[in-house]
Amino acid sequence: xxxxxxxxxxxxxxxxxxxxxxxxxxxxxxxxxxxxxxxxxxxxxxxxxxxxxxxxxxxxxxxxxxxxxxxxxxxxxxxxxxxxxxxxxxxxxxxxxxxxxxxxxxxxxxxxxxxxxxxxxxxxxxxxxxxxxxxxxxxxxxxxxxxxxxxxxxxxxxxxxxxxxxxxxxxxxxxxxxxxxxxxxxxxxxxxxxxxxxxxxxxxxxxxxxxxxxxxxxxxxxxxxxxxxxxxxxxxxxxxxxxxxxxxxxxxxxxxxxxxxxxxxxxxxxxxxxxxxxxxxxxxxxxxxxxxxxxxxxxxxxxxxxxxxxxxxxxxxxxxxxxxxxxxxxxxxxxxxxxxxxxxxxxxxxxxxxxxxxxxxxxxxxxxxxxxxxxxxxxxxxxxxxxxxxxxxxxxxxxxxxxxxxxxxxxxxxxxxxxxxxxxxxxxxxxxxxxxxxxxxxxxxxxxxxxxxxxxxxxxxxxx
Amino acid sequence: xxxxxxxxxxxxxxxxxxxxxxxxxxxxxxxxxxxxxxxxxxxxxxxxxxxxxxxxxxxxxxxxxxxxxxxxxxxxxxxxxxxxxxxxxxxxxxxxxxxxxxxxxxxxxxxxxxxxxxxxxxxxxxxxxxxxxxxxxxxxxxxxxxxxxxxxxxxxxxxxxxxxxxxxxxxxxxxxxxxxxxxxxxxxxxxxxxxxxxxxxxxxxxxxxxxxxxxxxxxxxxxxxxxxxxxxxxxxxxxxxxxxxxxxxxxxxxxxxxxxxxxxxxxxxxxxxxxxxxxxxxxxxxxxxxxxxxxxxxxxxxxxxxxxxxxxxxxxxxxxxxxxxxxxxxxxxxxxxxxxxxxxxxxxxxxxxxxxxxxxxxxxxxxxxxxxxxxxxxxxxxxxxxxxxxxxxxxxxxxxxxxxxxxxxxxxxxxxxxxxxxxxxxxxxxxxxxxxxxxxxxxxxxxxxxxxxxxxxxxxxxxx
Numbered sequence: 001x002x003x004x005x006x007x008x009x010x011x012x013x014x015x016x017x018x019x020x021x022x023x024x025x026x027x028x029x030x031x032x033x034x035x036x037x038x039x040x041x042x043x044x045x046x047x048x049x050x051x052x053x054x055x056x057x058x059x060x061x062x063x064x065x066x067x068x069x070x071x072x073x074x075x076x077x078x079x080x081x082x083x084x085x086x087x088x089x090x091x092x093x094x095x096x097x098x099x100x101x102x103x104x105x106x107x108x109x110x111x112x113x114x115x116x117x118x119x120x121x122x123x124x125x126x127x128x129x130x131x132x133x134x135x136x137x138x139x140x141x142x143x144x145x146x147x148x149x150x151x152x153x154x155x156x157x158x159x160x161x162x163x164x165x166x167x168x169x170x171x172x173x174x175x176x177x178x179x180x181x182x183x184x185x186x187x188x189x190x191x192x193x194x195x196x197x198x199x200x201x202x203x204x205x206x207x208x209x210x211x212x213x214x215x216x217x218x219x220x221x222x223x224x225x226x227x228x229x230x231x232x233x234x235x236x237x238x239x240x241x242x243x244x245x246x247x248x249x250x251x252x253x254x255x256x257x258x259x260x261x262x263x264x265x266x267x268x269x270x271x272x273x274x275x276x277x278x279x280x281x282x283x284x285x286x287x288x289x290x291x292x293x294x295x296x297x298x299x300x301x302x303x304x305x306x307x308x309x310x311x312x313x314x315x316x317x318x319x320x321x322x323x324x325x326x327x328x329x330x331x332x333x334x335x336x337x338x339x340x341x342x343x344x345x346x347x348x349x350x351x352x353x354x355x356x357x358x359x360x361x362x363x364x365x366x367x368x369x370x371x372x373x374x375x376x377x378x379x380x381x382x383x384x385x386x387x388x389x390x391x392x393x394x395x396x397x398x399x400x401x402x403x404x405x406x407x408x409x410x411x412x413x414x415x416x417x418x419x420x421x422x423x424x425x426x427x428x429x430x431x432x433x434x435x436x437x438x439x440x441x442x443x444x445x446x447x448x449x450x451x452x453x454x455x456x457x458x459x460x461x462x463x464x
Numbered sequence: 465x466x467x468x469x470x471x472x473x474x475x476x477x478x479x480x481x482x483x484x485x486x487x488x489x490x491x492x493x494x495x496x497x498x499x500x501x502x503x504x505x506x507x508x509x510x511x512x513x514x515x516x517x518x519x520x521x522x523x524x525x526x527x528x529x530x531x532x533x534x535x536x537x538x539x540x541x542x543x544x545x546x547x548x549x550x551x552x553x554x555x556x557x558x559x560x561x562x563x564x565x566x567x568x569x570x571x572x573x574x575x576x577x578x579x580x581x582x583x584x585x586x587x588x589x590x591x592x593x594x595x596x597x598x599x600x601x602x603x604x605x606x607x608x609x610x611x612x613x614x615x616x617x618x619x620x621x622x623x624x625x626x627x628x629x630x631x632x633x634x635x636x637x638x639x640x641x642x643x644x645x646x647x648x649x650x651x652x653x654x655x656x657x658x659x660x661x662x663x664x665x666x667x668x669x670x671x672x673x674x675x676x677x678x679x680x681x682x683x684x685x686x687x688x689x690x691x692x693x694x695x696x697x698x699x700x701x702x703x704x705x706x707x708x709x710x711x712x713x714x715x716x717x718x719x720x721x722x723x724x725x726x727x728x729x730x731x732x733x734x735x736x737x738x739x740x741x742x743x744x745x746x747x748x749x750x751x752x753x754x755x756x757x758x759x760x761x762x763x764x765x766x767x768x769x770x771x772x773x774x775x776x777x778x779x780x781x782x783x784x785x786x787x788x789x790x791x792x793x794x795x796x797x798x799x800x801x802x803x804x805x806x807x808x809x810x811x812x813x814x815x816x817x818x819x820x821x822x823x824x825x826x827x828x829x830x831x832x833x834x835x836x837x838x839x840x841x842x843x844x845x846x847x848x849x850x851x852x853x854x855x856x857x858x859x860x861x862x863x864x865x866x867x868x869x870x871x872x873x874x875x876x877x878x879x880x881x882x883x884x885x886x887x888x889x890x891x892x893x894x895x896x897x898x899x900x901x902x903x904x905x906x907x908x909x910x911x912x913x914x915x916x917x918x919x920x921x922x923x924x925x926x927x928x
Contacts, residue, residue, distance in 0.1 A: 239677075241750055411645075
């Protein structure tokens, strides 16, 4: 057993330190159940104090540490090299305090998102972050990756939902910044350093989150549209007139909608497969009359020609059907292999031309290409699935080049919500200037001079 | 003329570099028109490139620089020592681009807030930051101080309204991070470092801001309440049922309301002066029927006993009257001298007891004390005015001690929106842990190793 693992085991016990063989019985990622964890050891602390002491020892021994949450990330942000130690927050899974009056909740980093949603719902509260991976992803990972999801349009991304943060720095220093206030201008707002920095600047251990009143109404509709321009106008109109109750506005290109509503998909079409664009929209509200208001709103939009077709979910079964069409992305992987997944961000006014261009460019090279686009239109964030029959490094690079290069010119981003991790670091320079990357590295060096926290992630050059 | 001023004059011309005597004809602060600027020179760049070159020269010569905007801050964040150079962004005052479809505006740092509001209104858009100082304060200052104001409840503070930022670092490096997207997870989100750091980490030169549709309806009411508990319940009720259109919820304690509605105040009372608490509330919406909905909402609240009295502004004149009572704080300074101003942040559930405690503690020392409290209840942010007849250093310290010390225990902040500047740096440790202050100083050192940017602000110890 390596010396550092021995030392950690002696200090924290066998329960908290799984050596390589034992760690290797677990999966490396929620998405690749056949790949096992390969690391020097897996640490399972139960308290912030333990996290602090573990990092102190690793720091002293220049031992790289990779923070782990629910392992639902898709960019390789939690991948370990064989000589790295993984540190999972899964045992720090307590919802510590729910404050109904001040609308805050205090949680440990290992709380699973769906569990938090359920506990809050029992108290009449809503934690509005909502992701496909909610059954596995953990709050610490949501914070470290600045998760977005299905309701960011109304409630913001994870960054907007965090009031306070406790973080353990590379050398074991506990930075307790558990602010519960909406407004606090006492010095620098340090939490933003750690939100979205993918575990490279500190390990999130606890957080204070903002919560909302649990909505009593939920209105959901599929809308068919004959042009992208109409989708844009309808979004503007919805944001203006739905009294800020619009929580989701998901755009589906026809190819995606057709795939998701044809066998072998379990879902039949809600609307005919003939529209070039579909919107899945939802409002959440506090009044019994909200459903009727929503119905009138859609009727008016239909009558005035703003939209071309619409169907409102009337039962829980229909709700599951509607959302299934949007969310059942696993289907793509069962129909096509291999598949490349993208997560681009761009101005709504650039979306249609961008999708047309890259689809054409890809088809010019791979005639039998499968290309699916959909996403959080209201947030300017689209997901793309590309399958061209190959997955070798050179093909992957060629596809990425076609998808990412046009973003530079239109000021888009290579990632709206998934982050950089390992998989996108070669392209970071397309979305960030040399000065920005330089400053990021200055911060990394200032906070983690030995470079032990999640090394090799985000930055192409790790020679700090 | 000092060598550095000569060098700057030779490089940028007399128009852009005002030497001490000329700079000294200008006021040092918008609030103290009788105090003149005392500094080595005042720089007036017209472009980011000029700001960059000016800072490059100052950096090379270890010359301290104090960034200036509209000079409306109240904590001494822009005070210059005689050997420091002031750098005003006032000539960089262009609104560069308004994008109606993507709801963004690109501005230079010297744009005055009210001017921006007006230009946007002409385009059917709203920039929702709203402050008493809007006629003078500049966007760069709003960003550097993370301004809050009267509509943060609904639209957030300045931090929530900034999408992209251009900043010049201490050594003259231009950090262009002019992101226009709502979601961008490509590496660290650097803008948050500079928002609210009071010009100590960089000089803001340009920004991309989020804008909203200009509301068509505005409903404003004064409400009388017989207890703090009722105010709390009414706030919760309003946030739940006003369809997220509630933009202001300002709480006034009786003493403040009475002062502002009695001679020599120009304003008569809207409601009798007999209620212990008053709320000035406002909703903004997009529909013609909003006013009627608001009226019904208030009628129901009155009928059910949730509130004790209410009056809705029916004309522009009444609107000015209502808001005048809340905003005409200058009256306090004309009636009482000297006056200490505070800006504390705390949980709503702690407010009543906190105000009672410090008022009693102050009165126990100064029997003839004048004490006024009001603020942004919905944001958990209160402003206090204390006049005890003296303004010497020791009295000031004693008053501050009474106001600030209780905040530590209840997890409050010594500043919700005004910032630290010079005036509160002795108390920063009450709202931030030693580890937080240490990390702030680590960041300061990493970004400005020579300590030339706004030295002596925020931190008690400047020996970096």
